[in-house]
Amino acid sequence: MKTINLRAPGGLDALxxxxxxxxxxxxxxxxxxxxxxxxLNYHDLxxxxxxxxxxxxxxxxxxxxxVVEAVGEGVAEFEVGDHVVSGFFPQWQDGQAFDGVxxxxxxxxxxxxxxxxxxxVRAATNFTRAPSGWSHAEAAxxxxxxxxxxxxLITEGSLKAGQSVLLLGTGGVSIAALQIAKAMGAKVFIxxxxxxxxxxxxxxGADSTINYRRYPDWANQVLAxxxxxxxxxxVEVGGPGTLSQSIQAVCVGGHxxxxxxxxGREGQVPTGLLMAKQARLQGLVVGNRRQQQEYVAAxxxxxLRPVIYQSFRFEQLADAFRLQESxxxxxxxxxxx
Numbered sequence: 001m002k003t004i005n006l007r008a009p010g011g012l013d014a015l016x017x018x019x020x021x022x023x024x025x026x027x028x029x030x031x032x033x034x035x036x037x038x039x040l041n042y043h044d045l046x047x048x049x050x051x052x053x054x055x056x057x058x059x060x061x062x063x064x065x066x067v068v069e070a071v072g073e074g075v076a077e078f079e080v081g082d083h084v085v086s087g088f089f090p091q092w093q094d095g096q097a098f099d100g101v102x103x104x105x106x107x108x109x110x111x112x113x114x115x116x117x118x119x120x121v122r123a124a125t126n127f128t129r130a131p132s133g134w135s136h137a138e139a140a141x142x143x144x145x146x147x148x149x150x151x152x153l154i155t156e157g158s159l160k161a162g163q164s165v166l167l168l169g170t171g172g173v174s175i176a177a178l179q180i181a182k183a184m185g186a187k188v189f190i191x192x193x194x195x196x197x198x199x200x201x202x203x204x205g206a207d208s209t210i211n212y213r214r215y216p217d218w219a220n221q222v223l224a225x226x227x228x229x230x231x232x233x234x235v236e237v238g239g240p241g242t243l244s245q246s247i248q249a250v251c252v253g254g255h256x257x258x259x260x261x262x263x264g265r266e267g268q269v270p271t272g273l274l275m276a277k278q279a280r281l282q283g284l285v286v287g288n289r290r291q292q293q294e295y296v297a298a299x300x301x302x303x304l305r306p307v308i309y310q311s312f313r314f315e316q317l318a319d320a321f322r323l324q325e326s327x328x329x330x331x332x333x334x335x336x337x
Contacts, residue, residue: 002337004116004317005057010050012318015060023121026072031124033084035066035115036136038314040324040333041144041172042262047110048321054110060317061335062088062108064115065130065139075124084127085139085296086115088147088286093125095288102285116314118337128292131299137334141306142295144286145172145332150295151287152235152257153180161185163232166222166249167206168242170197172332173259175307177235178204183302189231191218197330204307219245230254230277240267250279258283307331 001022007014026032038061046052048060064086068078078084086108092101105111130139152173153159165181167174167190174190181188182205189208190201198209208225212218223230230251236243241263243256247270250256256279274281287295298304309329312320314337324333 001118002314003118004060004314006048006054006060008056009053010048012049012321014050015048015318015321017315020117023117023119026070026075026121028073029075029123029125030072030121031068031075031078031084031127032070032119032121033064033066033127034069035064035117035120035337037065037140037334037336038115039063039137039140039143039145039172040320040335042260042324043144044109044114045321045324048317049325052104052110058109059113060109060116061114062086062110063140063143064108064120065136065142066120067136069119072124078124078127078129083130083134083136083139085130085142085292086122086127087125087289087292088143089288090123090126092288094290097285097288116317116335125289128289128296131296134305137308137311137336138306140334141172141176141308141332142292142299146176146299146306147287147292147295148259148284149173149177149180149235150298151284151291152259153177153184153233154298155287155291155294156257156282156284157233157255159184159186159233163187164189164226164251166231166234166246167191168235168237168246169262170194170201170330171237173237174235175201175204175331178206179304179307180298181233183298183304186233189222189225200330217245219248222249226251233257235259237262239263239265243267244270244273247274247277247279247281250277252277252279254279256281259285308334310334311336313337
């Protein structure tokens with residue numbers, strides 16, 4: 001079978017298309033899945049470009065969507081022909097995060113081989129059903145970006161109709177969060193450096209758009225548009241370069257979900273302001289299998305579909321990553337066999 005492997009120490013020129021052994025038939029508790037699509041996330045890029053070290057020859061990609069081809073003994077949840085999508089933390093089935101979650105040792109495409117392969121044999125609990133009627137490319141957006149947005153706003157944020165949400169940028173997490181927030185009846189503020197992208201965000205329902213190049217102190221724009229109150233929720237994807245403004249923009253008693261490190265991994269936190277606002281600052285990384293199942297059910301109920309900016313062939317994965325690095329995309333970039 002074809003696979004996309006990474007030569008250590010990494011780099012986009014170190015991605016190789018290889019012929020690898022077929023994984024064979026599933027054992028007890030396992031399923032065999034024909035992988036049809038993956039989607040690109042910032043975490044995948046960090047592995048691919050060598051920022052996150054991994055083993056030589058690692059199969060890339062945390063997200064995988066496809067069709068069940070065979071079912072092992074004892075598996076009752078899936079049947080041959082079912083459309084499924086992978087989970088980011090195979091070991092985290094339900095409940096609160098625990099010590100083994102967060103070190104990525106069992107995360108596909110990082111600590112273990114990922115889904116840049118034509119076929120995969122894994123425990124059935126590593127997958128959930130995909131939303132009915134979705135393409136494989138659409139389903140592949142769920143694993144990381146979609147579930148992160150869902151957990152930030154719904155599971156942890158308890159978003160309610162009439163509340164307000166601030167989103168930073170127009171990448172996969174932010175656009176998924178925009179769709180979730182509007183489906184819940186929330187008011188959405190969103191930032192970008194591109195007026196064209198902000199127009200696209202308005203077409204998806206964004207209520208207020210802020211060009212952060214034009215307004216570097218964009219938190220003041222949020223405060224001005226909320227009569228000084230601030231927003232109830234911030235989905236913070238930037239990290240240290242944007243966190244202080246996110247805390248400034250959140251309301252007293254609000255919620256800041258820190259889910260990204262686009263501007264770095266360490267920085268100062270305005271603790272005095274955070275305390276004065278009595279806001280909740282919560283770091284989170286994707287979610288568990290139960291939360292993914294709940295997200296899939298909500299997607300079907302609300303008839304939401306992800307925004308896919310461009311699709312590449314798996315063999316063009318390096319080019320897909322280069323597009324991601326450029327920041328020119330809106331929503332998700334995917335790769336398909």
